[in-house]
Amino acid sequence: MAEKLAVLGGPKAVQTPAGNIFDWPIVTQEAEDAALGVLRRGAMSGTDVTKKFEDEYAAWQGTKYALAFSTGTAALQGAMYGCGVRTGDEIICPSVTYWASAMPVFSLGGTVVFAEVDPDTLCIDPKDLERRITKRTKAIVVVHYCGYPAPMAEIMEIANRRKIKVIEDVSHAHGGVSGGRKLGSIGHVSGMSLMSGKSLAIGEGGMLCTDDRETYEYALSLGHYERFGADIQTEELKQFLGLPIGGYKYRMHQCSSAVGRVQLKDYDARNAEILKAMNYFWDLLDGAPGIRAHRPPRGSGAEMGGWYAAHGLYRAEELGGLSITRFCQAVAAEGCSTGPGCNIPLHLHPVFNTCDIYGAGKPTRIAHSRRDLRQPPGSLPVSEKIPAMTYSVPWFKFCRQNIIEEHANAFRKVAENYKLLLDSDPGNPPTLGGWHFFSHR
Numbered sequence: 276m277a278e279k280l281a282v283l284g285g286p287k288a289v290q291t292p293a294g295n296i297f298d299w300p301i302v303t304q305e306a307e308d309a310a311l312g313v314l315r316r317g318a319m320s321g322t323d324v325t326k327k328f329e330d331e332y333a334a335w336q337g338t339k340y341a342l343a344f345s346t347g348t349a350a351l352q353g354a355m356y357g358c359g360v361r362t363g364d365e366i367i368c369p370s371v372t373y374w375a376s377a378m379p380v381f382s383l384g385g386t387v388v389f390a391e392v393d394p395d396t397l398c399i400d401p402k403d404l405e406r407r408i409t410k411r412t413k414a415i416v417v418v419h420y421c422g423y424p425a426p427m428a429e430i431m432e433i434a435n436r437r438k439i440k441v442i443e444d445v446s447h448a449h450g451g452v453s454g455g456r457k458l459g460s461i462g463h464v465s466g467m468s469l470m471s472g473k474s475l476a477i478g479e480g481g482m483l484c485t486d487d488r489e490t491y492e493y494a495l496s497l498g499h500y501e502r503f504g505a506d507i508q509t510e511e512l513k514q515f516l517g518l519p520i521g522g523y524k525y526r527m528h529q530c531s532s533a534v535g536r537v538q539l540k541d542y543d544a545r546n547a548e549i550l551k552a553m554n555y556f557w558d559l560l561d562g563a564p565g566i567r568a569h570r571p572p573r574g575s576g577a578e579m580g581g582w583y584a585a586h587g588l589y590r591a592e593e594l595g596g597l598s599i600t601r602f603c604q605a606v607a608a609e610g611c612s613t614g615p616g617c618n619i620p621l622h623l624h625p626v627f628n629t630c631d632i633y634g635a636g637k638p639t640r641i642a643h644s645r646r647d648l649r650q651p652p653g654s655l656p657v658s659e660k661i662p663a664m665t666y667s668v669p670w671f672k673f674c675r676q677n678i679i680e681e682h683a684n685a686f687r688k689v690a691e692n693y694k695l696l697l698d699s700d701p702g703n704p705p706t707l708g709g710w711h712f713f714s715h716r
């Protein structure tokens with residue numbers, strides 16, 4: 276049935292006002308009171324609330340230790356250091372991710388080798404990553420991209436066989452599940468952002484989780500001087516107690532920890548509601564040409580977590596080659612917010628190619644390498660195509676069926692009437708997507 280597309284002057288598919296269905300984060304009176312309590316006690320720089328938050332987080336995550344950081348970026352740097360990443364070492368990280376999955380390695384003297392992502396999961400491709408392991412590889416950073424649980428069983432098998440650590444970056448996928456286990460408790464260590472845009476949003480903050488005491492203590496030694504004391508068990512570290520050996524200060528602001536305790540308590544219920552809403556959205560689009568849900572198959576023992584930066588997959592070949600750019604223009608005209616692309620592949624950015632950050636006389640990426648491991652345009656063909664194969668989808672926080680149906684209709688209407696758009700298709704610009712998604716207020 277040909278319906279007139281809004282972009283060609285027809286009526287919009289989305290008519291009902293969104294209300295608060297997209298609002299995030301949800302800040303309750305209880306969260307406000309918790310933050311005020313910290314302010315009124317003047318306890319912003321303390322650690323009493325933070326330690327309670329860590330205990331609760333570790334229990335929720337199912338790991339022995341949880342260590343709070345000022346940001347997710349710092350937590351990931353701590354995870355890398357905890358895994359033994361030092362000067363000259365390599366990590367392997369997907370190219371399609373937020374920069375903080377990889378960049379903290381530079382400050383440790385290490386470097387990064389980027390791996391391809393799988394075009395269906397948008398997570399690191401296990402086969403490709405194995406090919407990139409060298410004698411200098413210390414750790415693999417696995418990103419559960421846009422909420423999708425990476426194939427952890429396969430990745431852990433490779434890592435254990437090759438004696439390499441796995442760092443899970445759970446910044447997009449709090450509460451997700453892989454192989455029946457909660458993301459963030461499967462790898463050797465995990466790091467995650469808890470900043471305001473993420474699905475578990477506490478303000479600014481990050482968390483590191485692990486079962487391994489030594490990893491925990493090395494991560495702590497970098498930037499938690501006030502806790503780098505008598506109860507440290509790692510022999511090698513004992514001689515340095517009292518000062519942060521990284522020269523960083525990574526303590527979490529206690530307004531964040533106080534809000535975090537409340538957000539964590541409410542999180543499972545909110546995540547379940549998001550899951551229900553997003554699954555309803557994608558169920559409605561089942562079978563629509565050219566578009567595919569970005570979620571694991573049912574019965575796979577895997578489940579999305581939080582759906583941060585939710586995206587869909589695009590298969591232009593099913594739509595006569597219609598560009599993602601024109602497709603998204605048409606969906607947006609229907610009153611549904613979407614945009615083409617996701618994270619621009621990191622290996623294309625000059626900071627990974629030419630930037631001499633620390634004045635070593637050569638680009639930081641290869642400052643301590645025996646070979647030139649830089650990856651020029653064309654070297655990661657799958658990753659470079661991903662932006663033209665993805666688009667953002669609405670992130671529903673409540674399962675209000677009528678609103679979700681209208682948004683799903685916007686996508687279906689455009690997909691089913693794609694032929695009407697082929698003539699006016701401007702094609703894609705040279706780059707799609709951005710280096711990050713969050714827009715600051």
Ligand SMILES: *Cc1c(COP(=O)(O)O)cnc(C)c1O
Nearest residue numbers: 346347348373375376446468470
């Ligand atoms: C947001 C994010 C981070 C960094 O977290 P911050 O709290 O912003 O420092 C790291 N990795 C990924 C994948 C992210 O999306």
